[in-house]
Amino acid sequence: MLVDTVIYARWIAPVSPHGTLLHNHAxxxxxxxxxxxCSRQNAASSYSAQNEVHLDTHLLIPGxxxxxxxxxxxxxxxxxxxxxxxxxxQQHVWPAEQALISPDFVRDSSLLACAEMLKGGxxxxxxxxxxxxxxxxxxxxxxxxxxxxxxxxxxxxxxxxHAAEYLEKGLDAYDSWREQALISxxxxxxxxxxxxxxxxxxxxxxSAQLNIxxxxxxxxxxxxxxxxxxxxxxxxxxxxxxxxxxxxQVSFAHAVHLQQQEMDMLAENGCHIxxxxxxxxxxxxxxxxxxxxxxxxxxxxLGTDGAASNNRLDMFTEMRIAALLAKGMSGDAEVLSAHQTxxxxxxxxxxxxxxxxxxxxxxxxxxxxxxxxxxxxxxxTPVFDPVSHLVYVSGREHxxxxxxxxxxxxxxxxxSGIEPQELQAIITKWQPxxxxxxxxxxxx
Amino acid sequence: MLVDTVIYARWIAPVSPHGTLLHNHAxxxxxxxxxxxCSRQNAASSYSAQNEVHLDTHLLIPGxxxxxxxxxxxxxxxxxxxxxxxxxxQQHVWPAEQALISPDFVRDSSLLACAEMLKGGxxxxxxxxxxxxxxxxxxxxxxxxxxxxxxxxxxxxxxxxHAAEYLEKGLDAYDSWREQALISxxxxxxxxxxxxxxxxxxxxxxSAQLNIxxxxxxxxxxxxxxxxxxxxxxxxxxxxxxxxxxxxQVSFAHAVHLQQQEMDMLAENGCHIxxxxxxxxxxxxxxxxxxxxxxxxxxxxLGTDGAASNNRLDMFTEMRIAALLAKGMSGDAEVLSAHQTxxxxxxxxxxxxxxxxxxxxxxxxxxxxxxxxxxxxxxxTPVFDPVSHLVYVSGREHxxxxxxxxxxxxxxxxxSGIEPQELQAIITKWQPxxxxxxxxxxxx
Numbered sequence: 001m002l003v004d005t006v007i008y009a010r011w012i013a014p015v016s017p018h019g020t021l022l023h024n025h026a027x028x029x030x031x032x033x034x035x036x037x038c039s040r041q042n043a044a045s046s047y048s049a050q051n052e053v054h055l056d057t058h059l060l061i062p063g064x065x066x067x068x069x070x071x072x073x074x075x076x077x078x079x080x081x082x083x084x085x086x087x088x089x090q091q092h093v094w095p096a097e098q099a100l101i102s103p104d105f106v107r108d109s110s111l112l113a114c115a116e117m118l119k120g121g122x123x124x125x126x127x128x129x130x131x132x133x134x135x136x137x138x139x140x141x142x143x144x145x146x147x148x149x150x151x152x153x154x155x156x157x158x159x160x161x162h163a164a165e166y167l168e169k170g171l172d173a174y175d176s177w178r179e180q181a182l183i184s185x186x187x188x189x190x191x192x193x194x195x196x197x198x199x200x201x202x203x204x205x206x207s208a209q210l211n212i213x214x215x216x217x218x219x220x221x222x223x224x225x226x227x228x229x230x231x232x233x234x235x236x237x238x239x240x241x242x243x244x245x246x247x248x249q250v251s252f253a254h255a256v257h258l259q260q261q262e263m264d265m266l267a268e269n270g271c272h273i274x275x276x277x278x279x280x281x282x283x284x285x286x287x288x289x290x291x292x293x294x295x296x297x298x299x300x301x302l303g304t305d306g307a308a309s310n311n312r313l314d315m316f317t318e319m320r321i322a323a324l325l326a327k328g329m330s331g332d333a334e335v336l337s338a339h340q341t342x343x344x345x346x347x348x349x350x351x352x353x354x355x356x357x358x359x360x361x362x363x364x365x366x367x368x369x370x371x372x373x374x375x376x377x378x379x380x381t382p383v384f385d386p387v388s389h390l391v392y393v394s395g396r397e398h399x400x401x402x403x404x405x406x407x408x409x410x411x412x413x414x415x416s417g418i419e420p421q422e423l424q425a426i427i428t429k430w431q432p433x434x435x436x437x438x439x440x441x442x443x444x
Numbered sequence: 445m446l447v448d449t450v451i452y453a454r455w456i457a458p459v460s461p462h463g464t465l466l467h468n469h470a471x472x473x474x475x476x477x478x479x480x481x482c483s484r485q486n487a488a489s490s491y492s493a494q495n496e497v498h499l500d501t502h503l504l505i506p507g508x509x510x511x512x513x514x515x516x517x518x519x520x521x522x523x524x525x526x527x528x529x530x531x532x533x534q535q536h537v538w539p540a541e542q543a544l545i546s547p548d549f550v551r552d553s554s555l556l557a558c559a560e561m562l563k564g565g566x567x568x569x570x571x572x573x574x575x576x577x578x579x580x581x582x583x584x585x586x587x588x589x590x591x592x593x594x595x596x597x598x599x600x601x602x603x604x605x606h607a608a609e610y611l612e613k614g615l616d617a618y619d620s621w622r623e624q625a626l627i628s629x630x631x632x633x634x635x636x637x638x639x640x641x642x643x644x645x646x647x648x649x650x651s652a653q654l655n656i657x658x659x660x661x662x663x664x665x666x667x668x669x670x671x672x673x674x675x676x677x678x679x680x681x682x683x684x685x686x687x688x689x690x691x692x693q694v695s696f697a698h699a700v701h702l703q704q705q706e707m708d709m710l711a712e713n714g715c716h717i718x719x720x721x722x723x724x725x726x727x728x729x730x731x732x733x734x735x736x737x738x739x740x741x742x743x744x745x746l747g748t749d750g751a752a753s754n755n756r757l758d759m760f761t762e763m764r765i766a767a768l769l770a771k772g773m774s775g776d777a778e779v780l781s782a783h784q785t786x787x788x789x790x791x792x793x794x795x796x797x798x799x800x801x802x803x804x805x806x807x808x809x810x811x812x813x814x815x816x817x818x819x820x821x822x823x824x825t826p827v828f829d830p831v832s833h834l835v836y837v838s839g840r841e842h843x844x845x846x847x848x849x850x851x852x853x854x855x856x857x858x859x860s861g862i863e864p865q866e867l868q869a870i871i872t873k874w875q876p877x878x879x880x881x882x883x884x885x886x887x888x
Contacts, residue, residue: 075826077825077826077837078826078827078828078829078832078833078836078837079828081781081782081829081832081836082777082778082781082782082832083777083778084776084777084778085777088777112822112825115822116822116823119822119823120823278768280772281768281769281771281772282767282768282771282772282777282836283771283777284771284772284774284775284776284777284779285772286772286775287772287773310836311832311833311836311837312823312836312837313823314823317764320761321765321768323726324722324725324726324765325725327725327726327727327728328724328725328726328728328729328730328731329731330728331728331730332528332728333526333527333528333529333532333726333727333728334526334527334528335728337525337526338525338526378556378559378560378563378864378867379560379563379564379756379757379758379840381521381556381867381871381875382519382521382522382871382874382875382878382879383522383875384522384523384878384879384882385522385525385882385883388522388525388526388755389522389755392522392525392726392754392755392756393521393522393755393756395839395840395841396823396839397839397841420822423822423825427825427826430826431825431826431827434826434828435826435828438828438829439828439829
């Protein structure tokens with residue numbers, strides 16, 4: 001049979017079935033889909049491919065899914081570090097955003113983020129930012145998959161002036177990319193502390209009518225919870241429950257501070273968590289109770305958050321920190337094994353986005369979103385368990401090939417859709433403008 | 445003036461004075477030492493160099509100092525992961541060691557570790573393992589600096605059968621490398637739970653007589669403390685204090701579990717801590733109280749621990765995790781700034797080793813141990829504060845040049861003293877032998 005691509009790999013971790021590792025197998029791609037997974041010999045005898053790729057020292061995994069980010073903040077990477085949350089926001093991030101954001105800024109910054117993510121083996125990201133159509137443009141240029149948030153706030157920004165206008169612009173954006181197979185959408189009411197009851201109710205109604213999921217921040221800091229208790233006499237999650245927002249269509253970013261009954265509530269309602277360990281540590285928000293949430297069987301994916309608070313859009317770092325933190329905080333070295341961590345970074349993210357019928361694992365019939373990681377660098381040797389190495393040893397610099405929807409979008413430093421000069425021009429254009437808002441030691 | 449090398453760098457973080465960042469300066473090296481730090485213009489007009497190095501998009505820092513490792517465990521990288529400490533030791537690490545360790549194994553494994561560390565910008569490591577002369581051989585081949593532990597245990601291994609023999613072999617090793625400028629020594633009684641009072645007393649005596657420091661594990665796990673309370677009716681640190689071991693010549697690895705009065709004791713005695721955040725999390729030992737220790741003004745360096753429990757000998761990862769954890773655990777985003785973290789990874793380590801008159805900062809008169817990091821990779825742009833980027837953004841893959849004692853030992857993938865074929869031969873030779881003890885999915 002004639003097919004587009006056959007990838008021969010030393011190791012394949014298909015993620016489903018759980019814990020599987022295939023040795024010397026092949027994945028066969030045609031028309032963007034995975035059409036077969038078989039032994040090297042069977043592939044060679046059954047398929048004739050336009051492209052044959054030989055990954056003799058590599059692990060092939062499903063493309064990584066970044067379940068919470070703000071791609072367009074890439075140009076604010078390291079804008080101000082080692083600052084408490086409020087001065088960081090009030091003196092640096094918000095003034096920069098108020099001065100700079102525009103479709104141009106968002107497109108350029110998102111393209112830089114897409115390049116970073118793709119180079120690091122991420123094939124899908126779940127985004128929340130202003131001017132999402134500009135992020136969609138960047139994403140399509142890069143050839144990535146994204147679930148873009150239709151962001152909603154009560155207060156005015158350069159993007160929109162009040163909740164109704166945010167919603168309207170969001171729905172326009174949604175209409176603009178409905179024909180794009182790689183783009184899907186969530187409503188993205190920013191957070192309980194920035195969105196009113198009335199707006200959340202409207203989001204719940206539209207979400208049900210249009211069958212669009214919801215992506216919001218939740219319980220990121222103690223301050224947010226205290227403020228809600230004062231204003232609403234309820235913790236944010238209880239307030240959202242009263243507003244009938246909870247359900248399997250909802251992904252909560254952060255969820256650092258959760259009581260037992262709140263974990264029960266998330267589990268019963270099938271809500272998803274986007275765990276962002278680096279960002280939560282860096283902003284001193286705390287450590288999410290991952291091992292407890294796992295006991296409650298809550299679906300947890302992994303997110304980088306934006307480059308202003310991480311400052312890497314790097315799922316390898318998040319996998320490693322997530323696994324290590326879960327062990328260190330629980331006192332149990334068996335919590336969050338390497339295989340489970342890989343699931344968080346792939347199929348769990350797909351489930352949260354309602355895309356698990358299409359992506360998140362290497363299975364026949366799914367779209368071909370795939371990432372290959374070299375295991376032969378001296379710092380990766382010897383190899384006894386490649387999945388353990390993926391989480392504890394490998395870095396994003398070991399990513400060699402990335403396919404999205406069957407197309408090879410990145411290989412060894414080269415992108416199919418992005419030229420290095422374009423990224424250089426973006427930095428040259430924007431760095432001096434963003435620098436006005438930095439606390440860093442920037443000099444022209 | 446004719447000199448060996450002038451390095452022109454876009455940015456230099458000399459570490460001393462605290463918090464300094466130099467723009468477009470040069471570091472002048474001659475006969476292994478730093479002889480001048482001056483503006484680019486002054487360097488060009490005052491010095492004629494055999495080697496001129498232009499680092500136009502780089503940050504130059506003092507070589508990183510890994511304050512706690514077991515280099516010769518590199519061949520056990522990922523031997524068994526996601527295991528509780530005792531099964532990990534009893535079923536995997538100890539049987540592998542009992543079967544495999546020899547001068548050959550230790551030399552080969554240490555060479556792999558040296559290559560990994562050098563490539564990652566580490567110029568000095570503080571080691572503790574059997575057959576330290578074999579590690580010295582590897583270290584000298586690689587051209588690195590090391591402080592090698594003269595390991596002492598009560599129980600027999602292939603290396604020695606009882607404390608007196610360990611001590612004797614250690615002193616022989618010490619004599620063997622006394623003429624080597626790059627090698628220094630510590631006594632390394634393994635830990636309070638593996639070394640008797642009598643042996644510790646002997647170590648204290650020899651340490652004073654020979655002016656050699658002491659390197660030991662301390663309060664890594666709760667179990668170790670409970671066991672000591674049962675056996676000695678004392679916590680390990682109190683026991684060591686009674687044995688008059690405390691002082692500025694002592695570095696304690698881990699120190700995860702410390703009471704307030706124990707921090708007072710460490711501070712008053714000028715003891716040093718080798719903080720190993722990745723290893724402590726991975727083995728579920730816990731999180732060391734770094735922000736509290738900093739308040740006590742205890743000198744804290746950073747260590748990777750061995751590759752069996754980390755599994756990266758990567759100080760970039762340790763810097764980032766240390767800074768993030770200190771913020772997340774203390775709830776204060778200002779704790780452990782990027783500059784402070786860089787100090788931990790350089791001058792603090794030098795101080796712990798008693799080598800701060802020679803290394804740990806870029807100052808005139810010090811030995812030229814230097815590491816250059818590229819800041820122009822797309823994932824590192826834009827740059828507002830290169831020291832913040834060093835800690836929160838850069839990875840070891842961005843290290844471009846490493847000098848030890850004035851000699852360029854690593855540049856862009858190439859070592860001066862190590863050939864890739866030699867490392868490949870080491871993996872080919874040992875991987876199948878180590879694999880017998882793995883829990884991983886290894887197949888020939």
